[in-house]
Amino acid sequence: MTRPPLTPRAPGSQSALRARNRQRLREILADGPATQAQLSRSTGLSPATVSNIVAEMVDAGAATREATTSSGRRAWQVSLTASREVAVGVDIGRRHVRLVAATAARQLLGERFVPLPVGHTAQRTLAVAVEEYRALLEEIGRRNEDVIGVGVGIPGPIDQRSHTVIEGAILPEWVGIDLLPGLERAFNRPVRIGNDANLGALGEAHFGDHREVSNLVYIKVGTGIGAGIVVGGSLLAGALGVSGEIGHMGLQSSDVVCRCGNRGCLETVASTKSLLDNLRLAGRDVSTSEDIPRLAQSGDLAAIRFLEDAGRAIGEASGHLANILGPELIVVGGPLACLEAEFIAPLEASMRRHSVPLIRETVRVLPSSRGDLTEALGAVALILTDAE
Amino acid sequence: MTRPPLTPRAPGSQSALRARNRQRLREILADGPATQAQLSRSTGLSPATVSNIVAEMVDAGAATREATTSSGRRAWQVSLTASREVAVGVDIGRRHVRLVAATAARQLLGERFVPLPVGHTAQRTLAVAVEEYRALLEEIGRRNEDVIGVGVGIPGPIDQRSHTVIEGAILPEWVGIDLLPGLERAFNRPVRIGNDANLGALGEAHFGDHREVSNLVYIKVGTGIGAGIVVGGSLLAGALGVSGEIGHMGLQSSDVVCRCGNRGCLETVASTKSLLDNLRLAGRDVSTSEDIPRLAQSGDLAAIRFLEDAGRAIGEASGHLANILGPELIVVGGPLACLEAEFIAPLEASMRRHSVPLIRETVRVLPSSRGDLTEALGAVALILTDAE
Structure with missing residues (x-):
């Protein structure tokens, strides 16, 4: 039996060796100048x-x-130069595009937000994103060459082999288009594409309040429901880039037919789309997901009741997710995360009911600490972690 | 904002630096002798x-x-010495203890197996394990000093802070005992403890047929049901050592009360214990889990029917697990894994039904390639990966 290629070993090539040695020097110099002898x-x-x-x-x-x-002898003092480099994150939603720019030191320099019509096409949205990208760089006083890369977040699973959106319900107009070449041409920079929930997890881990936590799950509750998973500080991407797909986990309490063809999936009870559908059936006048917290905060009983059901359902799925991953923290993102009593509390209680001892007693549940910005910041982190 | 402590950085201590440099030399010397200058x-x-x-x-x-x-100049030629070092794996089950010894090159040198009575105590089993350990070393011609460590697999989640078994149903007599000191004293070697399903995953990844696969899940179906997860070649241990706990995932098709207090958990339908209970209710004369494949292979319709139900239930949980982790491969272990048509096939079909596109189309499902030895081999891998 030969030794398995399990522990990723640094390839023995000279360039890989040099990169490793360069990284070691950078790590030391990040704490301050040093002489070459040091x-x-x-x-x-x-x-x-x-x-x-x-x-x-x-x-x-x-x-x-x-x-x-140094000690009376001549020496060469080396210092890292203050960098003009930035990374840009682009968060594309069903009804918006948002851009942020930040430095490798995790300093947020600027942001832009544009609402989009439902059913926007990849081509149209790309044009808007490029326009906003230029405006953002001008605002923060950077040239295109200062941008080390552009991270782009898309709502939906992405096949990392073909860089295409796989599942159609959230952005049906985007399915099957090979996004990477168009994006790289449009920005004239290196581009990386990520799923919105994955980027939310990266955003929390790199720009959020929980940067000491190396095992966390970010649950994005929107028109779809997905989870981003950070394990040991890195994104758990799955073998092909698809992971954290909890939206179609079956619930014991539901048998509603789902767009996927199964019954009782989490998304049939707990997505903002299903909440809006239910509120309309109950005669409420709602059009966007922002109407849900507004109604609940005004004391609407139907909204409060549906949110509690949704929280409990997501809590059930979160319990299973936590049993599988054993994270320290579950962060909830999306437009409902601001509703502590109506949504987060029943979610947390249900998560504890459905998790095994030790998990039940230790995992924390919190709303996203960076709110609407989390996923765009995660798109920045996608670029920064690549460069580090 | 300061830079987050995300990417695990090598601590700056001299000893960590030395270990890293030593490992680099060992990697090069593993390919053959070299001079110090080289x-x-x-x-x-x-x-x-x-x-x-x-x-x-x-x-x-x-x-x-x-x-x-070398090139006409004096030089020092360095070679790695052929090692007498071995690692020993101990797999403790509800009704057995099994030991294996193997080298860092993944060569299996020997094995021992002893059946144990149900309800065996930690103390009694430890005495048996130590006796077998001595016999094994004698068989393979190694001294205790040649053993770099002993890995011990326990059926049940383990709190890695206190080294105690957490949940009581599988080995109730073992719960709450701090196992590590007793084991290290008994073997007089460094010991590491792991959960049986986690070790199954490590065993498949290091000693199985799928060593090129860096993302796999091992599902252990026994008296309990648990999953071991290997991501990027390493065990996903969770923040506290608990992960892969799928035994209490709720099934839409069941509302049987589980030992955990919830209803419809996977273990109420698909553990070997629940299968034996059902077969007894159906009037079959069964006592151990080995009776299940025996009955099924003799054409017993009740056994075949229950196995299909169990396969489908585990497939549902596996689909959710695969959606979350995006593995390349799901390996099924335990006494039922040998039943291709009766158990693995319905499991696989149900996994595909409950998984999202791309996952559904790409994830493979296979029985364990090392059979009964997998978990003991994983206990060896626990030691070897620690030393590497």
């Missing part, structure tokens, strides 16, 4: 290797080097 | 650093160093 001592790399890497970093404008003295 | 060139480490690490390895008996010439 860098050599704290990494075990030879002085010649350190000198070569520093020379490359200086050439690339990533570092500066100046002569100094 | 090691320095291919790692970027200074000749002094390389020389220090090699000296440590020679002192520890892990490498030999001999004078040679």
